[in-house]
């Protein structure tokens with residue numbers, strides 16, 4: 165598919181200051197050189213442990229945080245540095261659904277006013293016409309139009325997320341960024357919301373950047389999946405290819421911890437030891453080297469870049485992108 169969103173070399177660093185002199189003591193590498201694209205009508209799943217920079221990517225794409233460097237193109241237009249007025253038409257085409265539907269809904273507004281607010285802000289509809297459009301949006305997300313006058317607290321968690329989705333739909337976006345949209349919901353409700361998102365995409369043809377820490381959640385909705393680790397994409401491939409043939413040791417570990425047998429079990433014992441290192445002054449070379457069981461000397465000093473590792477499959481690891489000698493080492497290590 166033609167690319168709708170193209171993110172190139174996105175970097176977001178924050179200074180960490182400490183002591184009474186507030187000296188710079190470190191740098192948070194929240195996003196550390198991330199490139200990806202999302203095609204028209206496509207869903208790119210982005211998965212990684214909390215703190216790996218997924219939300220910062222989401223917020224940078226929507227221009228809610230200013231990137232340190234890199235570029236964001238939407239429909240071929242570089243929107244990275246557009247001012248408020250120039251950004252306005254693009255704001256309509258990019259919408260976001262956040263993790264916590266309660267925190268992102270104004271408790272003093274009725275659900276109908278919340279969903280209709282973007283229409284008013286952008287001067288697209290008012291009065292009767294707006295009411296009709298809002299009623300239609302309610303129906304599209306599986307809410308009843310007679311619930312328009314209710315307040316957020318009168319809805320269940322799943323229903324509140326449907327309100328957020330209706331609000332995101334109201335301006336007819338071409339891209340919806342979903343930042344952990346089902347993580348705060350009961351497991352029994354998660355599938356309903358994801359199926360709704362899939363149905364809406366079939367109907368309207370928009371694209372999703374779908375972010376989650378749970379590979380199982382991403383698997384269902386995505387066409388392609390990007391795996392993030394400490395501010396970097398370490399692997400990206402078509403969903404079926406990634407699941408059948410994971411190349412990066414981190415992806416392999418994540419996949420091995422996806423629960424299969426017992427859906428109530430949150431996660432199985434992962435194959436990797438230790439926690440994610442701090443994004444403040446992250447490990448040199450390959451950021452995964454402190455936890456990788458295939459680590460080589462080279463991994464501690466050189467940073468592997470995303471390189472082709474098959475059809476529409478890219479991986480940032482010396483085992484795969486190298487000359488083949490490294491692959492042999494890996495085989496002898498794992499067998």
Ligand code: SF4
Nearest residue numbers: 450453456463481482
């Ligand atoms: Fe492991 Fe080295 Fe590959 Fe990083 S580059 S994942 S440390 S083998």
Ligand code: MG
Nearest residue numbers: 215218219344
């Ligand atoms: Mg997050």
